[in-house]
Amino acid sequence: MKSADDPRGPLPWPDYIVHTIRELKERGLYRQLKILDSAPGAAVKVGRRSVLLFCSNDYLGLAADPRMKTAAVRAVRAWGTGVGASRLISGNIALYRTLEQAVSKLKRVEAALVFASGYATNVGVITSLAGPGDLILSDALNHASIVDACRLSKAEIAVYPHRDVHALEVLLRGRSTRGRVMIVTDGVFSMDGDLAPLPELTALSRESGALLVVDDAHGTGVIGPNGGGVFDYFGLKDPSALQVGTFSKALGSLGGFAAASAQMVDFLVNHARSLIYSTGLPPSVLAANAEAIRIIIEEPNRRKHLHRLSSHLRDALGPLGFSLAEGPTPIIPLVVGDAEEAVRLSAYLWDEGIFVPPIRPPTVPEGQSRLRVSLSALHRQEDVDRLVYAIKDYFRQGS
Ligand SMILES: Cc1ncc(COP(=O)(O)O)c(C=O)c1O
Structure with missing residues (x-):
């Protein structure tokens, strides 16, 4: 295919699109959207x-649970269909407070901050905490939203082999950067279903002063005696770690969250661009998310x-x-x-x-x-x- 460096110049857009799709089909990598006709x-x-x-x-089968629907419908009746602004302007309706208190309780942390999606949470958290001169140590199988956020941060990125704590330790000890260090991992790996070695990671971050960020999108609601996710599963409490999660999986709805210390949440409110420059979630979604947490704890x-x-x-x-x-x-x-x-x-x-x-x-x-x-x-x-x-x-x- 003619590329941008080809002396004849790049392929015109229509040819490029047709060619790329044909190539995907030939390689068995072509994807298509399938329409579902039921809940x-x-x-x-x-x-x-x-x-x-x-x-x-x-x-957990909550996405079409009648109690979730009722919570969403009630919220629409009381609050309307949208919040009309970003949270820092006038979009921070009281349902956010209820939901963030519920998340803090589920995750057993001081505070929580709700974002528009899990993707937006990773982007907001990672880019506001790490920047040029810092080092991010990232598991090789981390979710694409973490990978994208790391790249966007412009920090130095070192990818360690999947779940390999020894390799991580070597990278940590041999680092040349003088900036701050972040270790970031999925809690439950999305495509493999295995768990991050959390006891070792929390020990390593404590000992080295690195900030541990754990994206527990697939663990929240699913593992741990209280459905609190991977920290709950291992019986660990680490007040200095930052937990990311999403409401879009076991919680049956939409949105993401960061759960951490009150000071960390305060920092994110002031720095996370995906929170600052994006409209708040609709009331129906906020109410359904709070209902999901109630069900997770009680059932x-x-x-x-x-x-x-x-x-x-x-x-x-x-x-x-x-x-x-x-x-x-x-x-x-x-x-x-x-x-x-x-x-x-x-x-x-x-x-x-x-x-x-x-x-x-x-x-x-x-x-x-x-x-x-x-x-x-x-x-x-x-x-x-x-x-x-x-x-x-x-x-x-x-x-
Ligand atoms: C580990 C992980 N983090 C983040 C996300 C993004 O979450 P959301 O779908 O809420 O944007 C996903 C799934 O899509 C995921 O698997």
Whole structure:
């Protein structure tokens, strides 16, 4: 393809678009939006078909819970459909205070700050805390929103091998920068479902003075005896760490948050550009999020059922040769390697009435294409068994 350095000049825009799409198709990396015709649940309608849904992050089945809907509708009646301004102007309605108090309680920290999304939270937090001259140590499998935020910060970035505390320690000790240091990690890794080695990371950050930022988008509500996420799971309390989370996964709605000390939250209010220059969330969303936290705290049985299903699925798939680390999360990656093989397996399951799209580069590293199976507390064991039979059939038939 003619590039910008080509003496003939770059391809004209229309040709460039057509060429790029053709190339994606040839490499098995082309993606398309699928339209769903029903609310999220254990099964969804796509056109006239009903398919079992094994790819949603609505882990606790709250996105269509009647109590969440009622909370949202009541908030619309009382507060309208939008807050009309950014939070620092006039958008900071009282529902924010209720929600941030609920987040602080769930995360057992002094204070919390709600952003428009998990993505916006990572961008706001990381770019306001780290800058040129600082060093960010980032796990190799961190979520794209962390990667983008790190790049935007203009700090020096050192990527350490996935969950490798020893390599992290070596980087930390050998650093040449004189600036401040941040260690940033997913709490539960989004595509692999494994956990950050939090006990070691908290010890290392305490000892070195590095700020630990843990994005617990997939742990919040799902793991830990109280659904508090990865800190709750390990029984750790680290008042100097900063926890990021999102309401868009187990909490069934939208928005993100930072949970930390009151001083840190004060700092973020004054520096996080994605908070300062963006309109506040609608009242319906704020109210639904607070309701989700109430349900998470009061209904541990949802979590217990989800964990039983996850263990059942891991046990059933282990003999097929997938390397599935034991763990408490409902994210179970079936790594097949080749992108086209992932597309074939996904298409087979689709024909069997099961919806699990293929996850391919750049979302996962080259050669690690997969089906990322995720479970919901709304699934029954029979649903999981249907998935297992279909996967077994696929491999029995020699793909
Ligand atoms: C680890 C992680 N962080 C952040 C996000 C972004 O959250 P949100 O969808 O609320 O923007 C996601 C998911 O999309 C994620 O998996």
